[in-house]
Amino acid sequence: MRRHQAQGPESYRESRGSHEKSALRPRTVVTGLGVVSALGVGVRQFWEAARAGRSGVSKLSAFESMPMEAFRSQVAGQVHDFSVGHYIDGPLAERVDRFAQFAMVATKEAVADSGLQLDREDPRRVGVMMGAGMGGMLIAEQEYHRVYENLKPNRVVPNFIPQVTLNSASGALAIMCGAKGPNVTISTACSSSAHAIGLAREAIRAGRADVVIASGADASIVPLTFAGFCSLRALSTTFNDSPARASRPFSRTRDGFVMGEGAGTLILESLDHARKRDAYIYAEVAGYAATNEAHHMVVPREDGLEIAHTMSMALRNARVRPAQVDYINAHATSTPIGDVVEIKAIRHVFRRRATQVAINATKSLLGHTLGAAGALAGIVCALTIDAGLIHPTLNYDDPDPDCALPGISARAQERPVGVALLNAFGFGSNNATVVFKRYLT
Amino acid sequence: MATDIDLALRVRSALAEYLKRDVTTIKPADALRNDLGLDSLTTIELLYRIEAEFNVEVPDADLPGLVTVADVTAYLQRRVTQA
Numbered sequence: 001m002r003r004h005q006a007q008g009p010e011s012y013r014e015s016r017g018s019h020e021k022s023a024l025r026p027r028t029v030v031t032g033l034g035v036v037s038a039l040g041v042g043v044r045q046f047w048e049a050a051r052a053g054r055s056g057v058s059k060l061s062a063f064e065s066m067p068m069e070a071f072r073s074q075v076a077g078q079v080h081d082f083s084v085g086h087y088i089d090g091p092l093a094e095r096v097d098r099f100a101q102f103a104m105v106a107t108k109e110a111v112a113d114s115g116l117q118l119d120r121e122d123p124r125r126v127g128v129m130m131g132a133g134m135g136g137m138l139i140a141e142q143e144y145h146r147v148y149e150n151l152k153p154n155r156v157v158p159n160f161i162p163q164v165t166l167n168s169a170s171g172a173l174a175i176m177c178g179a180k181g182p183n184v185t186i187s188t189a190c191s192s193s194a195h196a197i198g199l200a201r202e203a204i205r206a207g208r209a210d211v212v213i214a215s216g217a218d219a220s221i222v223p224l225t226f227a228g229f230c231s232l233r234a235l236s237t238t239f240n241d242s243p244a245r246a247s248r249p250f251s252r253t254r255d256g257f258v259m260g261e262g263a264g265t266l267i268l269e270s271l272d273h274a275r276k277r278d279a280y281i282y283a284e285v286a287g288y289a290a291t292n293e294a295h296h297m298v299v300p301r302e303d304g305l306e307i308a309h310t311m312s313m314a315l316r317n318a319r320v321r322p323a324q325v326d327y328i329n330a331h332a333t334s335t336p337i338g339d340v341v342e343i344k345a346i347r348h349v350f351r352r353r354a355t356q357v358a359i360n361a362t363k364s365l366l367g368h369t370l371g372a373a374g375a376l377a378g379i380v381c382a383l384t385i386d387a388g389l390i391h392p393t394l395n396y397d398d399p400d401p402d403c404a405l406p407g408i409s410a411r412a413q414e415r416p417v418g419v420a421l422l423n424a425f426g427f428g429s430n431n432a433t434v435v436f437k438r439y440l441t
Numbered sequence: 442m443a444t445d446i447d448l449a450l451r452v453r454s455a456l457a458e459y460l461k462r463d464v465t466t467i468k469p470a471d472a473l474r475n476d477l478g479l480d481s482l483t484t485i486e487l488l489y490r491i492e493a494e495f496n497v498e499v500p501d502a503d504l505p506g507l508v509t510v511a512d513v514t515a516y517l518q519r520r521v522t523q524a
Contacts, residue, residue, distance in 0.1 A: 154498060158485040 028201040029274050029439055030282040030382045032114025032267030034106035036217075037376065038077035038260055038366050041087070042109060047383055049365070051412055053392035055244035056366045057258050062221050073235035075243040076221050077260030077367030092175060095159055097136030098219035100169035102263035102372070107173050107215055110265035115279055116211065118177050127181035127209040129200040130170035131193025131216035133371030133426070134225060139163045141222045169217055181209040187371070190333070192216055193264065194374030194424030194432035198288030200268045210273040216375030217263035226259060232298070234335065235259060247368075248395035249332035249361035250339050250403040257333040260367030264375030266382065282382040283420070287318025287435035295429050300338060304345030307431055311349045311421065314433035322350045324419050325357055327384055328407075329377045331423040332361035332393075333368050342423060343403045358407040358415060364394035374424040374432065381420040381436040388416045448521065449514045455494050456510065459487050469511040477510075495521060 035042060038056025039049035049056070056077045060068060068074050084093045084101040093104050111118060118126065143156045143164075162168060167185035174183050182203050186195045193216020200212035220226075229235050236256040239246035247258040274281055291313065293306040300307065315322060328346060332339050347354045362373075362380050369376055384390055390413040397410055407413075422434040449469065457464035460477060473479045479487060484507075488499050491513065497520045499507075507513050 155489075155493070158482060158489050162482070 025205045026207065026270035026272060028204045028268050028285045029271050030266050030285060030436075031269045031274050031279045032110040032112070032116065033282065033379050033382060034109030034111075034113060034265040035262070035376065035379060036079060036082070036102040036106045037262040037369075038079055041079070041082070041105060043113065043379070043383070050362070050380070050391040051389060053394055053410070053412065054365070055247070055394055056260070057243045057247055059243050060221070063223050066223055071226065072230045072237045073226070073256070073259075074240040075236065075246045075258055076226070077247070077258055077262075077369065078221055079219075079261055092172060095163070096168055096172045097163045098138045099132060099134070099136060099217045099263070099371075100163070100172045102219055102261070103130065103169040103215050103217035103265065104172055104176055106217070106263040106265040107177065107213055110213070110267050111177065114267040114269070115277070116267065118179070121211060123178050123180040125181055125210040126177065126179040127200070127203050127212040128170045128173045128177075128179050128183045129196040129203065129212055129214045130167070130173065130185045131196035131371050131374055132166050132169055132185055132187055133189045133192050133218050134220035135166040135187075136164035136168060137220040137222050137225050141224050144224070169215070173213055173215060177213065179213060182212070188430040188432070189426030189428060190331075190368065190370050190373055191424035191426035191430050191432040192371040192374060194378070194422055194434055195290055196375060197266060197268070197285060197378045197422075197434050198290060198432060201285045201288055204268060204270050210270050212268045213265060214268050214375065214378070215263065215265040216372040218369055218371035219261045220370060221259055221261050229259060236334065245395050247334050247364050249330070249334045249364050249393060250343070250400055250408055251334075251395055252398045252400040254334045254336060254339065254400070257335055257363065258367035260363070260369040262366065262369045262372045262376060264372055264379045266375060266378050281439040283385040284437045284439045285434065286437040287314045287316075287320065289313035289317055289433050291431045293429040293431065297429065298427055300341045300425060302337070302341060304341045304348060307342060307345035307423070307425065308348040310431040311345065311423065311433045314421070314435050318435035318437065320419050320435055320437070323353050325350065325353070325421055326415070326417040327358045327381075327390055327420045329381050329384070329420065329422045330359050330361050331425045333363050334361070338425070339400070340402045343405060346405070355406050358390045358413055358417070359405060360390050360408065361393045362391070364396070365391070374422065377422045377424065378434060378436070381422050381434075385417045385420055385436060385438050389414050390417070445514075445518060448518055451494065452491070452510060452514045452517060455491055456487065459490055467510060469509065469514065471510050472508055473510070473513075491517070497521070
């Protein structure tokens with residue numbers, strides 16, 4: 001990874017549209033990254049595997065006593081052999097659900113990577129924006145069992161509610177980091193942590209924080225949730241015997257997404273704050289848009305116009321023209337409808353540029369990590385800008401003519417990336433786009 | 442029926458296991474909160490374990506009386522005897 005130091009003046013004058021006055025607003029930069037993924041714990045392991053195009057998807061092994069043949073889908077992007085005590089000492093990490101443990105481990109790495117000495121920061125100027133789609137599903141299943149099967153409601157563990165709540169992770173991050181600033185958990189299913197990045201930037205731009213920990217996590221590969229996605233006919237079922245081939249965005253033979261789990265954390269900081277401490281800057285978070293299609297709880301609008309609108313809004317917010325975009329980290333879950341709609345939207349926004357922009361699908365490597373997906377995609381955007389390398393889209397060996405674009409490749413692409421777009425869409429008709437830029441003074 | 446000494450040791454052992462401490466460091470006079478460092482939630486978690494260990498249910502009304510290790514032992518002694 002290349003690393004360069006922040007230099008130059010802090011602020012720039014920004015016109016925010018005819019209805020708003022020009023204002024000096026802090027720019028937001030990414031100064032630290034942390035990953036817990038099916039491709040490894042740690043950014044280095046993750047990125048090396050991603051560059052090499054390795055799959056993190058394997059035969060499902062998480063359900064110890066369940067007859068796996070009863071599940072239509074039998075593959076998942078699991079984080080194997082994870083023990084939080086290996087990474088974090090102390091009782092707090094042991095007393096939270098697996099998804100929050102993932103968030104804590106990713107955040108510990110990201111803080112260390114940023115070089116921040118959090119004990120020297122004003123704690124009220126350090127915030128947390130956390131995306132989580134499902135929350136503490138592991139503890140939820142365990143305790144449902146006690147109540148409904150064992151009929152022992154008085155034997156539900158006392159620490160159940162503090163673990164199952166969606167904001168348990170953002171609370172644990174605040175306690176771990178001593179972060180007393182704005183602390184919000186965003187739950188918009190699969191787009192949750194893309195919003196976490198966008199809202200972290202907005203907190204910094206609004207002057208409410210100097211540093212915001214933007215994180216996303218989910219660990220819901222548990223029988224009930226998995227069965228629920230199976231029942232929804234959302235998961236891949238035809239590659240149960242060849243797991244690494246199951247997540248195949250944009251491929252003609254894609255047949256649903258692969259469930260994943262993990263966490264990603266980005267340290268976002270005002271440029272001024274990063275410069276003062278001479279921090280390394282991966283990229284700038286330059287724009288963000290959040291919309292809702294108001295259309296359907298699960299299925300996107302087939303014409304892709306609302307997704308196109310979301311991307312256009314984010315580009316305007318970043319003051320970037322479509323022709324300046326070099327790379328799109330697509331939502332691309334490998335579902336038959338979703339991938340086509342996203343490409344339709346990309347064609348609509350980018351016109352001729354759609355044939356030149358590089359596009360990849362991180363879910364081809366990890367499966368769909370739900371609430372972590374946006375943060376992990378944001379990390380990929382930062383690393384892609386930093387390294388000038390676009391990781392392969394796995395299994396793009398039989399392109400669907402309705403999705404095919406020249407910028408999608410089963411091989412790694414080396415090219416400089418000045419502007420990157422992150423797309424993330426969630427159940428409930430929810431859309432998010434985040435724009436990253438190479439940091440230039 | 443367990444003797445007082447057996448029961449006291451079982452209570453201290455349950456505490457030691459929960460707190461990941463040597464059982465010899467836990468004294469009957471230790472206050473659960475002030476001496477052993479339990480907070481309101483971890484005190485309840487400890488009682489949850491003790492309920493399972495001694496097969497009793499501790500009603501909410503009895504909680505305020507359980508301040509020290511000795512209180513817990515005496516309480517369980519009464520409950521086990523009643524049973």
